[in-house]
Amino acid sequence: MKSYEVNFDGLVGSTHNYGGLSYGNVASQSNSQQSSNPKEAALQGLAKMKALMDMGFQQGVLAPQERPDVAALRRLGFSGTDAQVIERAAKEAMPLLVASCSASSMWVANAATVSPSADTADGRVHFTAANLNCKYHRSIEHPTTSRVLGAMFANQQHFAHHAALPAVAQFGDEGAANHTRFCREYGEAGVEFFVFGRSAFDNRFPAPQKYPARQTLEASQAVARLHGLRDEGVVYAQQNPNVIDQGVFHNDVIAVGNGEVLFYHEDAFLETDKMLAELQGKLAKVGGNFQSVCVPRSAVTVDDAVRSYLFNSQLLSRPDGSMLLIVPQECQANERVWAYLQSLTSSGGLIREVKVFDLKQSMQNGGGPACLRLRVALNETELAAVNPGVIMTAPLYGSLTAWVEKHYRDRLSETDLADPQLLLECRTALDELTQILKLGAVYPFQIN
Template sequence: MNAGDFSDTATREVNFDGLVGPTHNYAGLAHGNLAAAAHAGLVSNPREAALQGLAKMKALADAGFAQGVLPPHPRPAVDALGALGFPGTPAEQLAAAAAADFSLVRTISSAAAMWTANAATVTPSVDAADRRVHFTAANLQSSYHRALEAPVTRDVLAAIFADEAYFAHHPILPATPAFGDEGAANHTRLCDDYGTSGVHLFVYGQTGLSEGRAPKHFRARQTLEASQAVARQHGLTTDQSVFAQQNPAAIDAGVFHNDVIAVGNGPVLLYHEDAFADEAATLDALETRLMDIGAVLAPVRVARDRVSLETAVATYLFNSQLLSNADGSMRVIVPAECEHEPTVAAELDRIVAAPDNPITGWQAFDVKQSMDNGGGPACLRLRVILSPAERAAIKARVFLDDALHDELAAWVTRHYRDRLAIADLADPTLIDETRTALDELTGILRLGSVYPFQRETSCTQTR
C-alpha cells in the first residue's frame, strides 16, 4: 500500500489536533469516563496541557506526517447563560450563574472541545458519489457541556473547509437521545490506500428507537440510528458500511467511545477482545466488504489474558494513533502511561514483532494533562483524508509547520495560565483573557470571525 506516501502529490490523511483551551480544568463532567472522574477537582495547568499537545503535533509533523490544528472553543461559554435565564453583561451572567449553581460554571467552562475525535464524522471524497469530502458535526447530546460544542464546531469546520467545490457540510443530527452522535470516536475507515475506496466501520452503543442490548451502569453515547443517519447524509451505501455494536460490558468498564478499545488504519484493525458485542460477525462483515474492494483485513487482536479490559482503559492503549510510515509500515502513537505499564509495553512489543501485521514500531508521548481529564492521543485528533487539490483549497493557516508551531507555542505562553483551580472558573477576567487570546488566534490561523463573541462585537460596531 502507498498510504504512507509523504509526497505532496499523494492523497494523505491529515490529523487535525485540537488545541487545548485556556480553561483546561478537571471538573469531572463526563459520566462514564473513569479518568475524568478520578481527577475531578484537581488543579490543572492549561499552559502545560496546550504545550504538550503542540509537542506531539510537532513531533509527528517533523516525522513527515500531515498535521493540522483546530482552535479551542470560547470558554466560559457565557453566551449559553442567556437561554438559562441569566441576563446582563458576560461578567454579570457568570457571577449570577456562580451564585445560583456553581455546577453551571463548571459546565460552561469545559475545555473538552480539544478532543476533536468527537468533532465530526468525515467521509473522504473517494468514497462519495459527488467526489467531495463530507462532514457532519457531532451533536454530542449525551452531556450538556459537550452539546455546547456542536454549533461552534460546525462553524469552524465550515470556515476551514470552505470551498463548496471540494467540501460538503451536513446538518447536525437532532439533539435527542435517539440520535446521540459522538463523531469519529465511533467511526473507523478501513482501506488499502487512502486514495482508493474504503469501508466505514460505525460502532454504536445501543439502539435509540427500539429495545436492544445496552450497558447497565453507564449510558451508551452513540446510537445505531445516529450512525445510520450520518452514513445516509454522506451517501454511503450498504456495501461501504458496517454497523457493529460495542460490547455493553466494555462501556460499563469505562469504554465510553469505541476509540478507547479499538483503532484502525489502512487495512489494520487493532482491537481488544472485548471491544465488540459480536466479534466474529464484525470481523466477517469487514472482511467481506474489504474483499469486495480488493483489500484484505489485517485484524490485530489483543486478548484479555494479556491485557485486561481494566488495564486497557487505565492506560488508553487503544486510544492511540495508528499511522502509516512512508514505506507502508505503521507505527502506534500511545500515551506515556502505556510505556510505564509492563503488561501493555510487552503487548506492544509483541505486536511489533509479529510478522502478520505491518505495525513495526510504537512511540510514547506525554499528554498527561489530557490523559488525567480522560483523553489520550486519539481523542486529540480528527482524521481527514485529503487529495492535493483539496489541501490546496484550504486557505486557512491550519497545516502545522515550524513557523506555525513556534507562533502557537508563543501564543500559548503569552495567554495561558499555568494554574487553574475549579474555583477560578468564576473569575470574570477569564472571559476577557480567553476572548482576547482567541481573537488573536483566529488571526494567526486566518479563520475570520468564527466565534459568536466576534460576530456579536462586529454587529455592535456596525450598529
Template sequence: MSGYEVNFDGLVGPTHHYAGLSFGNEASTKNKQAPANPKLAAKQGLLKMKALTALGLKQGVLAPQERPHVPTLRQLGFYGDDHQVITQAMQVAPDLLSALSSASSMWTANAATVSPSADSEDGRIHFTVANLNNKFHRSIEHTATSAILAATFKDERYFVHHAALPDVELFGDEGAANHNRLGGAYDQASVQVFVYGQQYLNGNIKPKKYPARQSLEACQAVARLHQLDERKTVFIQQNPAVIDQGVFHNDVIAVSNQQVLFYHQQAFLYSEKVLGEIYQKMAMLGQEFIAIEVPEQRISVANAVSTYLFNSQIVTRTDGRMSIIVPEESRQNQAVWGYLNDMIDMGTPIDEIQIFDLRESMRNGGGPACLRLRVAVNEQEYQAINPHVLMNDQLFDRLNGWIDQFYRDRLVQADLADPMLFIESRTALDELTQILGLGSVYDFQK
C-alpha cells in the same frame, strides 16, 4: 501510496480544568477538582502535532471554543453584563459555570464524522458535526464546531458540511470516536465502519451502568447524509459489558489505520460475525484486512481503559510502514508495554512505538486519538484546505508564543469567576482566529 491522511488536533483551551463532567469516563470523574495546568496541556498537545509533522505526516490545528459560554448562561436566566453573568453563575450554580467553561472541545475525535470523496457518491468530502447530546457541557459545541470546520474546509467544490443530527437520544452522535475507515490508499475507496452502543428502534441490548452515547440510528443517518454505498459500509455494536467498564467510545477499545484494525478481544458484540463482514467487504475492494486482536488474558479491559492503549494513533510513515502513537501511561503499565513490544515483533505493519506525555489531557479522560480528527484527502483537496491551520515550524513557534502569552499554569474551579480569566480567554481566541485565518467564528466576534 496516493492521498494523505491529515490529522487535525484540537488546541486545549485556556479554561482547561478538571470538573469531572463526563459520567462513564472514569479518568474524568477520578480527577475531579484536581488543579489543572492549561499552559502545559496546550503545549503537550502542540508537541504531539509537531512530532507528527517530523514523521512526514500532514497535521492541522482546530481552534478551541469560547469559554465560559456566556450566551448559554444568559439563556439559563443569568443577566447583567458579561462579568455579572459569570459572577452570578459562580454564586448560584458553580457546577453549571464549570460545565460552560469546559475545554472539552479539545477532543476533536468527537467534533464530526468525516467521509472522504473516494467513498461518497458525489465525490466530495462530507462532514457531519456531532450533536454530543449525552453530556450538557458538550452538547453546546456543535454550533462553533460547524463554524470552525467551515472556515477550515471552505471550498464547496470539495467539501460538504452537514448540520448536527436532531438533539434527541434516538440520534445521539459522538462523531469520529465511533467511526473507522479501513482500506489502502487514502484517496481510494474503503470500507467505512460505524460502531454504536445501542439500537433504540427494535433493539434491547444495552449497557446497564453507563450510557451508550452513540446510537445505530445516528450512524445510519450519517451514512445516508454522506452518500455511502451500503456494500462498503459496516455497522458494529460495541460490547455493552465494556461500556460499563468505562469504554465510553469505541476509540477507547479499538483503533484503525488503512487495512489494520487493532482492537481488544472484548470490544464488539457478535465479534466473529461482524469481522467476517469486514473481511468480505474489504476483499470485494481487493484490499487485505489485518485484524490485530488483543486477548483479554494479555491485557484486561481495566488496563486498556487506565492506560488508553487503544486510544492511540496508528499512522503510516513516508516509508510505508506504521507507527503507533501511545501515551506515557502505556509504557508505565507492565502488561501493556510488554504486549506492545511483542506486537512489534509479530510481523504486523506496525513496527515502531512513539510515546508522548499527554498527562494533562489524559487526566481529563482522553489520549492521543481523542485529540485528533482524521481527514483523508487527495492532492487537490489538500491544496483546498485553509493553509493557515496546517502545522509547520513557523506555526508551531507562533502558537507556542501565543500560549505563553495567554495561558495560566494553574487553574481550579474557583478561578472561573475571575474577570481577568474571561478577558484573557477572549483576547486569546480573538488573536488565534487571526493566526489561523478563520475569520469571525465566535459569538463575541459577531
C-alpha cells in the same frame, strides 16, 4: 494523484480544567476538582503535532472554543453583563458554570464524522458535526465547531458540511470517536466502520446497565445517509455493553483502525467474528486486504486498556507499509500493557514501532492521542483547497507556542472559573488566534 490522511489536532483551550463532568469516563471522574495546568496541556498537544509533522505526516490544527460560554448561561436564565452572568452562575449554580467553562472541545475526535470524497455519492469530502447531546458541557460545542470546520474547509466544490443531528437521545452522536475507515489507499474507495452502543428503536440490541451508551445505531445510519455512502461501503457494529460499563465510553478507548488494519481488544464488540467477516468481504470488493490484530484479555484486561488508553492511540502508516503506534506515557507505566507492546513490535507483524508521548494534562481529563485528533483523508487537490492557515508548519508551531506562552495560565482551579477576567483573557487570545490561523470571525463574540 497522491492522497493523505491528515490529522487535525485540537488545540487545548485556555480554560482546561478538571471538572469531572463526564460520567462514564473513569479518568475524568477520578481527577475531578484537581488543579489543572492549561499552559502545559496546550504545549503538550502542540509538541505531539510538531513531532508528527517532523516525522513526515500531514498535520493540522483545530481551534478551541470560547469559554466560559456566556450565551449558554444566558439561555439558562442568567442575565446582566457578562461579568454579572458569571458571578451569578458561580453563586447560584456552580456546576453549570463549570460545564460552561469546559475545554472538552480539545478532543476533536468528537467534533464530527468525516467521509472522504472517494466514498461519497457527490465526490466531495463530507463533514457532520457531532451533537454530543449525552453530556451538557459537550452539547453546546457543535455550533462553533461547524463554523470552525466551515472556515477550515470552505471550498464548496470539494467540501460539504452538515448540521448536527437532532439533539435528542435517539440520535446521540459522538463523531469520529465511533467511526473508522478502512481502505487500501486513502484516495481510493473504502469501507466506513460505524460502532454504536445501543439502538434507540430496536430492543433486540442489548444496552449497558451502569454507564450510558452515547452513540446510537440510528445516528450512525443518519450520518451515512447524509454523506451519500453506499450500503456496500458501510459496516455497523455494536460495542460490547459490558465494556461500556467498565469505562469504555467510546469505541476509540477499545479499538483503533487505519488503512487495512483494525487493532482491537478481544472484548470490544458483540458478534466479532461476523463483523470481521463483513469488513473483510466488503473491503475485498474494492481491492483491499483487511487485517486485524486482536489483543487477548489474557494479556491486557479491559481495566488495563481503560487506565493506560492503549487503544486511544494513533495508528499511522509508514511509507514501507508498516504501522506506527502513538501511545500515551501511561502505556509505558502499565507493566502488562508495556510487555504486550514490546512483544507486539518484536514479532515482525503489522505494527513495528511504538512512540510514547507525554499527554498527562489531557489524559487526566480522559483523553489520549486519538481523542486529540480528527482524521481527514484528502487528495492533493483537496489538501490544496484547505485553509492553509491551519496546516502545521515550523513557523506556525512557533507562533502557536508563543501564543500559548503569552495567553495561558499555568494553574486553574474551580474557584478561578468564577473570575470574569478569565473570559476576557480567553476572548483576547481567541481573537489573536483567528488571525494566526486565518479563520475569520468564527466565535460568538466576534460575530455579535
